[in-house]
Amino acid sequence: MDIFGEYGRIGQRRYGGVFFEEFLTELQGQKGIEVYKEMSENDDIIGAMLFAIEMLMRQVTWDIEPAANTKADKNAAEFIKSCMNDMEQSWQDTISEIMSFLIYGWSYHEICYKRRIQNQSKYTDGLIGWKKLALRSQDTLYRWEYGENDDLLAMSQIAPPDYIIRTIPIEKALHFVTKSRKQNPEGRSILRNCYTDYYYKKRFRQIEGIGVERDLAGLPLLQPPEGADIWNDDPENMKALAYAEKLVKNIRRDEKEGIVLPYGWTFSLVNGGSKRQFEIGNIIERIDNRMAMTCMADFVLLGHQQTGSFALSSDKTRLFAVAIGTYLDIICQTINTQAIPKLIKVNQSHFKNISDMPKLIHGDIEKQDLTQFADYIVKMANVGLLTLDQNLERKIREMGGLPEALEGVAYPPKEEENGG
Numbered sequence: 001m002d003i004f005g006e007y008g009r010i011g012q013r014r015y016g017g018v019f020f021e022e023f024l025t026e027l028q029g030q031k032g033i034e035v036y037k038e039m040s041e042n043d044d045i046i047g048a049m050l051f052a053i054e055m056l057m058r059q060v061t062w063d064i065e066p067a068a069n070t071k072a073d074k075n076a077a078e079f080i081k082s083c084m085n086d087m088e089q090s091w092q093d094t095i096s097e098i099m100s101f102l103i104y105g106w107s108y109h110e111i112c113y114k115r116r117i118q119n120q121s122k123y124t125d126g127l128i129g130w131k132k133l134a135l136r137s138q139d140t141l142y143r144w145e146y147g148e149n150d151d152l153l154a155m156s157q158i159a160p161p162d163y164i165i166r167t168i169p170i171e172k173a174l175h176f177v178t179k180s181r182k183q184n185p186e187g188r189s190i191l192r193n194c195y196t197d198y199y200y201k202k203r204f205r206q207i208e209g210i211g212v213e214r215d216l217a218g219l220p221l222l223q224p225p226e227g228a229d230i231w232n233d234d235p236e237n238m239k240a241l242a243y244a245e246k247l248v249k250n251i252r253r254d255e256k257e258g259i260v261l262p263y264g265w266t267f268s269l270v271n272g273g274s275k276r277q278f279e280i281g282n283i284i285e286r287i288d289n290r291m292a293m294t295c296m297a298d299f300v301l302l303g304h305q306q307t308g309s310f311a312l313s314s315d316k317t318r319l320f321a322v323a324i325g326t327y328l329d330i331i332c333q334t335i336n337t338q339a340i341p342k343l344i345k346v347n348q349s350h351f352k353n354i355s356d357m358p359k360l361i362h363g364d365i366e367k368q369d370l371t372q373f374a375d376y377i378v379k380m381a382n383v384g385l386l387t388l389d390q391n392l393e394r395k396i397r398e399m400g401g402l403p404e405a406l407e408g409v410a411y412p413p414k415e416e417e418n419g420g
Contacts, residue, residue, distance in 0.1 A: 010150050010182050017143025017156070021184050027195065033104060033139050036189050039198050040103045045288045046191060046198070049297040054099060056324055058092055061363035067356035076351050077358040080340055083129040086122050097135040098331055101176040104138045105187035108155050109174040111339060113346065128346045133339070136168055144185050152185055174338050176330065194291040201287045208280045220248040225264025296320050321365040328362045335360045370400060 013020040022028045027035055039046050062084070066077035084091050101107035114131035116123045123129075140159040145167060147153050154169045177187030191198075222244045224230055230241040247259065259267055296319050336359050344351050344358075377396070380386035390405075397404060 006149055012150065012182050012184065014144070014146070017145060019144070019184060019186055021182065021186075024195075027192070030139065030141070032189075033141070035195070036103050036191055037139070039191050039195070043198060043201070043291075045291050046194070049292060049295050050103070052297060052320075053102065053295075053324055053327075054096065056321070056365055057095060057099060057328065060328060060365060062091065062095075063361050063363070065359045065361050067354060067358060070353075070355065072351065072353040073355055073358065076344065076354045079127065079347075079351070080343065080358050080360075082123060083343065086116070087130050088132045094133050095331070098133075098174075098176055099327075100135065100138065101178060101187065102190050102327065105178050105189040105192075106185060107138065107176045108136045108168065109133045109176075110136055110168050111172055111174060111342065113343075127350060128343070130339075130343065133174060136173075150183065152183070155185075171342075174334060176334050178327075178330070190295055193294040197287045197291045201284055201291070204280055204284050204287070208284070211280070219270040220251050221268045221270045222248050222261075223266045223268070228264070296323050324365050325362075328365075332360045332362055373399065 018029055020028055022032060026032070040050055041047070064077040064081040064084075066073040087094065089097075098107055098109065110133075112131040112134055113128050114120050116125055116127050116129045118124050121129060136155060136157055137159065140157040142156045142158045142165060144152060145154040145156055152170055152175075154167045155173070155175075156165055156167045158165055175185065177185065178190060179188050181188065224240065224244070228237075228240070230237045230244065244265075251259070261267060336357070340360065341357050344354070377386065381388070386392070393405060396402075
């Protein structure tokens with residue numbers, strides 16, 4: 001038996017580079033991409049959720065952490081940081097493009113390089129840096145290219161305006177996915193669990209709109225005069241039937257409201273036999289709650305429905321921040337494994353003495369309560385478990401938004417000794 005051999009397969013439902021893991025046909029392939037696009041751009045609750053996520057993620061600070069405290073590792077970290085701020089698109093806009101993987105479950109970005117020389121870069125060191133991390137839009141996906149051992153090789157796309165098939169190899173790309181299941185490159189949209197609710201909400205809102213427009217309390221009924229046979233093939237009767245159908249379909253409250261009936265015709269509203277009335281607004285409100293819950297963003301509804309408390313809101317926003325922190329971890333992990341090593345490799349001769357790769361890290365979503373933090377520091381210091389040093393002072397200043405301490409200056413200033 002060859003211990004290095006691979007005997008089984010993942011079991012992906014993939015044919016011709018197209019995936020069929022999604023059991024709802026309307027969410028498969030390009031149809032699914034169009035549905036998620038519609039959900040993200042049309043629905044108010046989903047729009048509020050995505051806006052909250054984007055605004056919180058855009059205000060997070062990003063930094064590069066050296067692998068060790070050596071000069072070579074620090075230089076490598078500074079180089080990566082300079083590349084982040086030397087692209088055609090700002091780092092915040094790049095993050096905004098990357099965040100599309102939340103809506104669609106995945107995003108694919110081509111790593112474009114440039115030589116850092118005059119007129120092409122802020123720097124003139126001649127090293128190779130990032131030109132841009134360009135999104136290859138989800139709605140341009142043609143198929144995924146795979147090797148013999150179920151290894152993802154590339155993404156092929158058909159993009160406007162020329163609609164030519166182009167293939168972007170995985171070695172030159174960043175591939176973000178929300179979660180891994182059977183190594184599906186399309187991940188899973190964070191909107192997937194609220195699709196059913198969105199489906200019904202969309203239709204209930206249409207019904208609600210029709211009801212408001214018609215201002216009716218029953219089913220419109222138009223009755224022809226006795227003896228009239230509007231169902232035979234006589235041209236006059238067919239014309240009368242068409243008039244009746246058009247009238248009951250187009251009844252609504254607007255500037256043209258009113259009914260003109262021929263002699264003998266009667267109009268009425270037919271009520272259902274059940275006396276139970278469903279308040280469609282309450283149904284839509286309940287659906288909104290469930291949709292927001294799928295992304296742990298139901299805090300956006302607190303106060304709008306006269307329910308909830310400050311403590312509950314605080315707990316929910318904290319949980320929401322934890323979820324966003326996980327998405328930020330995914331972004332960092334992907335860049336740390338797929339982008340930074342490739343950039344260091346193309347500049348290998350310049351960074352051959354580093355101990356390991358520098359890493360992208362993100363700041364906190366929520367700011368620490370300074371009163372609680374100060375109380376914690378005092379208590380720890382009073383029992384001798386914490387000693388103030390430069391690193392701790394730097395962290396305290398950073399959390400409080402205070403300026404950095406000046407090097408070589410002691411505070412409070414020491415009094416000069418008087419000569420005897």
